[in-house]
Amino acid sequence: MKAAVLYQAGQPLVIEDVELDPPKAGEVHIKIGAAGICRSDLHVIKGEANHLMPAVLGHEGSGTVLDVGPGVTRVKPGDRVILSFVPYCGHCHFCLTNRANLCDRHQATPGTLLDGTTRLHKGTQRIHHYGKVACFAQEAVVPETGCIPVAPDFPLPQAALIGCCVTTGVGAAIYNARITPGSTVAVVGCGGVGLNVVQGARLQNAGKIIAVDISEGKLEFAMRFGATHSVNPTVQDPVAAVKELTGGLGADYTFEVFGSGETVQTAFNAARKGGTVVVVGLAPAGEYASIDPIALVRQEKTLKGSYYGSARPVTDMPVMVQLYQSGKIDIDGLITRTYRLEDINQAYKDIDGSDVGRGVITQF
Ligand SMILES: NC(=O)c1ccc[n+]([C@@H]2O[C@H](COP(=O)([O-])OP(=O)(O)OC[C@H]3O[C@@H](n4cnc5c(N)ncnc54)[C@H](O)[C@@H]3O)[C@@H](O)[C@H]2O)c1
Ligand SMILES: [Zn+2]
Ligand SMILES: [Zn+2]
Incomplete structure (x- = not known):
């Protein structure tokens, strides 16, 4: 499948074919539907944030479930989902005290899935998953706890934005402050x-x-x-x-x-x-x-x-969906630019310029 790969900070992303292994236990295989252009990826591209390389970036995403690994109960093939960039283990101190956005297991496994391994590779070269989402690609394998189902007709770009900027920003105002x-x-x-x-x-x-x-x-x-x-x-x-x-x-x-x-x-x-x-x-x-x-x-x-709007993605992203559907927050108006995956380097030039609102990749 096609993905945008970052080999080295300061270099453009390379669009190329990479391999994606099937989901393991507790993991889900996703067809990416939309991916937002957030500055957090740009920090990695510019070398302002450290990350294991090479990597497929993209953490503001949505898509459709293609298939599921053993033991997955939360979603099934065909479901439409928002992807969370802080999937969680459910067992650590922070998960058990209702702060899953601070999950220890998630933070201890940067660039990989929750078991510390990657599904992305090119031959024998391992490729890392940014935020356990890696949605600058046609497909992804993500933890089940990073999938938040939405209705089958919920628009994919709007779902992607709930995956980062909406929940992070609205959450900072309502849950944190x-x-x-x-x-x-x-x-x-x-x-x-x-x-x-x-x-x-x-x-x-x-x-x-x-x-x-x-x-x-x-x-x-x-x-x-x-x-x-x-x-x-x-x-x-x-x-x-x-x-x-x-x-x-x-x-x-x-x-x-x-x-x-x-x-x-x-x-x-x-x-x-x-x-x-x-x-x-x-x-x-x-x-x-x-x-x-x-x-x-x-x-x-x-x-x-405030990390991820101090929200609990599984319960609070459906709140964002509800706020959008009842007209209390505007997501449509935020989406000012759409791109093809091939245009991703241009999309990152645009966010660093004076363009307003959010760019979203909608063609993969
Ligand atoms: N806490 C979290 O969980 C979380 C989640 C997502 C993003 N982020 C971070 O939030 C930040 C914003 O992300 P974004 O995608 O909205 O970025 P963005 O590039 O879309 O927006 C940044 C804005 O800051 C403005 N700006 C630049 N210099 C400024 C200055 N000196 N004074 C005032 N404004 C200035 C820019 O003009 C731009 O409008 C990034 O650092 C990103 O990594 C944090
Ligand atoms: Zn983001
Ligand atoms: Zn945890």
Whole structure:
């Protein structure tokens, strides 16, 4: 089958034929239907995040079950599924305490399936699976616990986006920050994930939602998802601007949704006394944010991370499906570009440029 393979950071992805072994016990063979273009893959392509190579990237995916390995009960051939990039073991401390997004077994097996082996290879060369999804390919083998069934007519691109940016962004607002009605919110970085933080804040009836981005086009686009104000750090100091828009206080909740030490600092400094700072973006490995520890103490700020929207994919992705179907969140409007798998390198150039919304691969 055809896949986009990354051999080395800094190099383009190579579209080529690779082999995919059949699913083992507890695994599912998927025909990929759609794959979103998220910055997390770009961090690996650029060498900002470490990963075993060669690898098939792609972690925002959906598809149809082709066949299942022994013991699989959750899905059957023909089912349409959202793919979760944090499948879980069900036995570790975090799985047993209702935080499956932090599963130990998942984190201890990077680049492979949960048993530590790969199904992808080219002859004798092993190829790694990014996020246990590896959906930049025609097919994938994934753990059963990474499959979330949806209705047979649920659109595949929208399902793919629920697989990362929607759940990550909306979840950060509703499950992690638990934004309260009427509060003030600033979102630093309004790409695919940040726009979902914006609409998550709208869902929570935030009073003011301040979009912060270096691109005017992206700021304007964020207004469609619920932003009420915008700040461009290339033309004004973002911390001063957020304070000015919040009566000199700073925002009740700030979110970092780009991925850099500098933007984490901006989010921290733009929060009010007693405010909550949620870091969603993944900064390049080795980069640090400088936080004033005295401000942390004397201003009683809360600084926390949010992985996968602090959601439980199996139970919370169906909530995202419901929010979409009832018109409470917009996924259709997020999808601004569609590509063929062959065009994947262009798709990654586009996300790094000024294009708004999310790109999705729909032809494999
Ligand atoms: N926590 C998680 O579970 C999780 C899940 C998915 C993605 N991520 C991470 O979230 C981040 C965002 O992902 P994405 O796919 O939305 O990326 P994206 O490229 O679509 O969006 C990033 C946005 O940040 C803006 N930006 C760049 N520099 C900025 C600055 N100095 N100030 C303000 N805005 C700035 C860009 O213009 C862009 O709109 C990435 O780091 C990604 O790896 C985290
Ligand atoms: Zn992602
Ligand atoms: Zn676990």
